[in-house]
Amino acid sequence: EMTNTEVGQPTTLAAEEMCKQPFVIGVAGGAASGKTTVCDMIIQQLHDQRVVLVNQDSFYHDLTDEELTRVHEYNFDHPDAFDTEQLLCAMEKLRHGQAVDIPNYDFKSYKNVFPARRIVTIRLQKELSVAVSCKYVEGRTIYHFKSSLLGVLDTDRRDLNWIVVNPSDVIILEGILIFHDPRIRELMNMKIFVDTDADVRLARRIRRDIVEKGRDIATVLDQYSKFVKPAFDDFILPTKKYADIIIPRGGDNHVAIDLIVQHIRTKLGQHDMSYLTCFSGSVYCIVVC
Ligand code: ADP
Ligand code: C5P
Structure with missing residues (x-):
């Protein structure tokens, strides 16, 4: 059984706290x-x-x-x-x-x-906010990324919308x-x-x-x-x-x-x-x- 959770507004965190x-x-x-x-x-x-x-x-x-x-x-x-x-x-x-x-x-x-x-x-990069939604499949959380983020996260698989993270x-x-x-x-x-x-x-x-x-x-x-x-x-x-x-x-x-x-x-x-x-x-x- 799959449930979809759409996201709210992205949260903003200070840059120095992020890229860890x-x-x-x-x-x-x-x-x-x-x-x-x-x-x-x-x-x-x-x-x-x-x-x-x-x-x-x-x-x-x-x-x-x-x-x-x-x-x-x-x-x-x-x-x-x-x-x-x-x-x-x-x-x-x-x-x-x-x-x-x-x-x-x-x-x-x-x-x-x-x-x-x-x-x-996930190491967070510069000046771009991207919201994702997620679904749960067999106990795992699968995140849905906007394609711009896919480029950041996973350069080999730009074709995919859903990836397990x-x-x-x-x-x-x-x-x-x-x-x-x-x-x-x-x-x-x-x-x-x-x-x-x-x-x-x-x-x-x-x-x-x-x-x-x-x-x-x-x-x-x-x-x-x-x-x-x-x-x-x-x-x-x-x-x-x-x-x-x-x-x-x-x-x-x-x-x-x-x-x-x-x-x-x-x-x-x-x-x-x-x-x-x-x-x-x-x-x-x-x-x-
Ligand atoms: P490694 O990853 O170093 O090869 P494992 O943790 O897989 O070692 O352990 C090897 C084998 O020994 C496994 O079959 C495991 O069940 C058993 N084993 C590990 N620690 C103990 C322990 N403290 N007492 C008894 N058996 C153990
Ligand atoms: O899990 P562990 O650390 O014990 O794995 C390493 C051991 O697995 C090595 O000692 C190696 O001899 C053994 N090994 C094996 N057969 C393989 C690969 C590794 O016996 N095909």
């Missing part, structure tokens, strides 16, 4: 250390903020047919396995208020699958090697490293890869000793020094997660996400100033 960018959090750590669990807990506790989670897995390079035939020899834990340029490009777009399509990675087919999630962080206060970047490239690190306002013992990570990985990825134990152990453990020692562990916060025991560490959420809330207050108040209540508008 989302708060970017990086979450790194070994595979199966509990990164996703920690991110989910942070998102849950930030229930009144708009948060988008961008997973580094979505930026795995596509495998060639030849690589696919010998997939057990492919190192998915090496920094070169990721298309970091594409991740940078996506972040750049998000920071400039354009839409990006973030695909979901399928560990079974080794491919990124579509439909992708479309993400837009997730304006966000917070972007969480999660992945084993998300601290590896200095250009990505520089985008982060806060860096978290989830520190979980190797035996716990391996035990969780065996269970997860068998149950969720349909792999057998011999393959999992082989991959672990050949690629996962050496890459952790050579590439992931050395990035721990960039972390602002190290969380021992991952999602079990409620105290650490509470403190992190409190800090994010404080920072968001300073960060000024006031334009998002435009989206609350019954009047929906974007003011581009």
